[in-house]
Amino acid sequence: MTTLLLLSPILLPLLGAAALALLARRTATSWVAAGSALAVLAVAIVLAVLVATDGPLAAAGLLRVDALSAFMLIVIGAVSVVAGVATPAYLRSEIALARADLATSRRYAVLVQLFLAVMALAVLAANFGVLWVAIEATTVVTAFLVGQRRTKAAVEAAWKYVVISSTGIALALLGTFLLNFAALHTPDAAGLDWVALVASGSQLDPAVTRIAVLLLIIGFGTKAGLAPLHAWLPDAHSQAPAPVSALMSGVLISVAFYAVLRVKVIADAALGVDFARALLLVVSLASLALAASLMLGQRDYKRMLAYSSIENMGLLALGAAIGSPLAVAAVLLHILGHGLVKSALFIGAGRILQITGSSRIDAVRGLAGRAPVLAGCFGIGVLAVIGFPPFSLFASELGIARAGFAGGLGWATAAALLLALVIAGALLVHTSRMLLGSAAVTAAAGDAVDVPVDELTVIAVPAVLPASGSDQPVAPLAVATLPVATLVATRLAQAPSPEARRGPGSDVWAMAGALAACAVLGIWLGPLGTLLQQAAGIVTGTP
């Protein structure tokens, strides 16, 4: 019974994949994805309740659930529900815009289910070997999702993604082997199982463990989008289909960060807290500085969101470096809050891309006038990701900062907050350029990107010429704006299909739901608070 319960978060998405692969083609745009995600979330909650009352559960020697795993499983479930609800509307629009067909969207849906299954396996793994296999498998299943649209940019992003992630994660494998080597030379030959490793932590050979921890943190940090091997993240996130970007940014990088947390527990037991702390601090500040410098002049809104993810991973690394129970609880809450908000933002960005046809910030002026609900959700999402109350990211960032100043890492925390402030400013400026401005004029400017310039002048100029010859000084303006307005009207009427202009669909409602959930978490944690405390106890070694 326990085994089945532990296996179900992996088996349910596999069943979903089988259903999608075998049933009729139309099912790709159906609610299968949302259904399996909801089922995973339900199982995660059941597991969390069981773990909170009876302690950790194990099965088959390879799977194990403690409070930390259960919490991560809840994050996976929650973000997948958001992505799953958004998928039908997104895919229908893609098909209507002729950027996908039924076959590619079915393959897409199957791969997303497999992606969900391997992420669940990663957080349920009981040892570093299985964890490594699962995280590497996420690269394999997402590679074709990133490169789904076979454009130059998408293929390039997919190649870089696979090469950089696989190389980084190969370093983690080397680290795993070295850790295994150190573990076999302890009196009770601990192996890679983390309960055993933590138990015999103080007997691990320090010199070997130091090399292993360095490799493991850099390796899993690669997949988490942390510097120095972060370069795949902006490319992959900007090219993947919107719900996949949402899953990658919302949970995939957090699952990799979960691996870093597991490594930190072992490192603290074997080497004391200072080694992992110093490593994580360097990685964290480097990631934040990099995100800040590339955010300032950013011209692409999907890449902007990707750099914001690198920033948030940097903040998580800072919290892990601080390592007090408050800091770790805040880190875990931040993982959930960031997952919800960032997935909402990527879904919004995907919808904006469908409406405007361009991912450049310049091309989106005046979105608030054209799609008020979408623009509102996107704007609120950006405010949430910056850390405005009432969203939970406010509480978690405050928690990390307080723990940092209390834990003797004042200078690092101050530097991190300064960098986060720069990033917040850049995000606000870029987003306001996208959302605000007069809709009519900017819509024409936005369309000018793909409308030949002479078409604009041909229609507009004859209307202006007779007007400028007239004696009344006010008239030219009034007459001149008229053709622009009609031009806009005709351009909108010629849009590829009505799908591009449809009202808020399931994707926008998914965004709104995710943001609402994040706001609720910022005000009231409820039973999740206990789970967070237990999970933080596992990471800090103080149950």
Added chain:
Amino acid sequence: MSATLSAQLLNIAAGAFLFTAVLILWRRELASIIDIFALQGVALAAMVAIIAADEGSVEFLLVAVGVLVVRSGVLPWLLRRALSHAGATRRETRPLVNVVTSLLVAAGLTLLAYAVSQPLVALDPSPAAHAIPVAMAVVLIGFFVLVTRRLALSQLVGFLLLDNGITAVGFLSTAGVSLIVELGVTLDVLLVVLVLQVLKTRIREVFGDTDLDELRELHD
């Protein structure tokens, strides 16, 4: 098998393992690079087989056969297939670092590997653990090939070299991790190579050539 004989055989196999890595750095013809890579697979399998014979473990001997099949059979076959589709680009003509410098770098990396592996050798005095620095050197050389070559296929070989080195570290240090993990790792590597091969074909479809310098669509 006597202890000294198996130690000597292990040293020969480890030497061949490192030598093939250096040869890959030296050659530029993609076809011969793939042949050398297959030879390296044989050397790796031989190391595993010697350790297995030493421990008298049948299960481990089967692992050695698996290594032989995958590393010197399946992976080179996949690479050759990719090469036959590659058309004109069969030669790495403009690596970022020239051959002489590459060989010097390889010597430096080998020294570095010995320095880094000191704690590993100190922890376990067995002959297998003494060969770990060699495997580490192959890891570093693989990394070097990965970052200095410009053709997609040579990058792929660099990645596989890195992976061979890591696998060797795994076997030499602990006689392998559990069988399930070993299987998972092998499967993952195979799938990654398949994915990269498909992507390589797609790069050729959209960019025309597989010189990775052409990949300049995405930047900040």
